[in-house]
Amino acid sequence: MSPRSIFDMQAELCKTMGNAARLQIVHTLRGGPHRVSDIVEVTGLAQAKVSQHLGVLRAYGIVATKREGKDVIYRIANSKLTRVCDLMREVLAEQASERSEVFEALQRKG
Amino acid sequence: MSPRSIFDMQAELCKTMGNAARLQIVHTLRGGPHRVSDIVEVTGLAQAKVSQHLGVLRAYGIVATKREGKDVIYRIANSKLTRVCDLMREVLAEQASERSEVFEALQRKG
DNA sequence: GCGAGATATTTGAATTTGCGAATATCTCGC
DNA sequence: GCGAGATATTCGCAAATTCAAATATCTCGC
Numbered sequence: 001m002s003p004r005s006i007f008d009m010q011a012e013l014c015k016t017m018g019n020a021a022r023l024q025i026v027h028t029l030r031g032g033p034h035r036v037s038d039i040v041e042v043t044g045l046a047q048a049k050v051s052q053h054l055g056v057l058r059a060y061g062i063v064a065t066k067r068e069g070k071d072v073i074y075r076i077a078n079s080k081l082t083r084v085c086d087l088m089r090e091v092l093a094e095q096a097s098e099r100s101e102v103f104e105a106l107q108r109k110g
Numbered sequence: 111m112s113p114r115s116i117f118d119m120q121a122e123l124c125k126t127m128g129n130a131a132r133l134q135i136v137h138t139l140r141g142g143p144h145r146v147s148d149i150v151e152v153t154g155l156a157q158a159k160v161s162q163h164l165g166v167l168r169a170y171g172i173v174a175t176k177r178e179g180k181d182v183i184y185r186i187a188n189s190k191l192t193r194v195c196d197l198m199r200e201v202l203a204e205q206a207s208e209r210s211e212v213f214e215a216l217q218r219k220g
Numbered sequence: 221g222c223g224a225g226a227t228a229t230t231t232g233a234a235t236t237t238g239c240g241a242a243t244a245t246c247t248c249g250c
Numbered sequence: 251g252c253g254a255g256a257t258a259t260t261c262g263c264a265a266a267t268t269c270a271a272a273t274a275t276c277t278c279g280c
Contacts, residue, residue: 007130007137009202010195014133018124019238020117027117036257049239051258061205070247070256078204084197085120087190092119094188095171129268146227159269161228180226180277222280229274236267244259250252 016060021045022053023085029063030082033075126170131155132163133195139173140192143185 017023021043028034028042040050054074057063064077076082127133131153138144138152150160164184167173174187186192 005130006199006202007133010133010198011128011130013198013202014124014128015237018121018128020115020121021238023117023120023124037255046240047257048241048259051256052239055258061201067247072257078201080197080201080204084194084201087194087197088120088123089116091188091190091194092116092123094190125267131268147225156270157227158229158271161226162269165228177277182227223278225276225278227274227276230272231270233270234268237265239264240262242260244257246255246257248253248255 013060016056016062021049022057025053026076026085029074029076033073035071035073123170126166126172131159132167135163136195139184139186143183145181145183
């Protein structure tokens, strides 16, 4: 395989975060480490799906795990990732407010 | 269409950034606004490809444009997005250094 | 209005990805 | 070792994504 550029690696990281179910899981883990069963309960996603996505997140180093008896505890591997999510939401919020400004301006013009 | 959740929107934003060519373009624009032809030159990507990806980036509000005669000037729409990219690269760097620590530890153990 | 430079769009094939359903694996207490 | 709870994996398929190549559109100067 050809040597992957930093852009390839960053693209993979983005793609890994580019799924609503996975983002929902990551968001759940913001509040601290959780067992898989708790993630299933909080998100309302099917168990197999949660496990699948956790597997992807772990493969890309976004979450880390430890086993505790029957349970497996997941946590966000790097707190900078929560900051990334926060910033993205801020961007989305700003995009939305810009859109509503445009909308209101159009309203005024009739 | 069903109301899209914040997770859906964030996932779209992530997916939009989840392409090496687009990240390369965004990285080029870090240095300030550029004409399309300059982006083509800096990145070494084909013109049609750059234009295609710029279209995607613009559709999702990641870049903004203005026309100047024959040229079209692109810029990053929200500086928080450059911060997002920086943070992601930091995460990747930390992942790499963790991997090399593991590697070295394994070396020592033989 | 035409030619040339600059940018954008369309098309079709190849690859990747997400999902549901079924099933497998692990761990504990007995 | 078995059953049950908890978690992980596999499979087949539909849908989305990417790329290269061809072509279309826009803008200017003449």
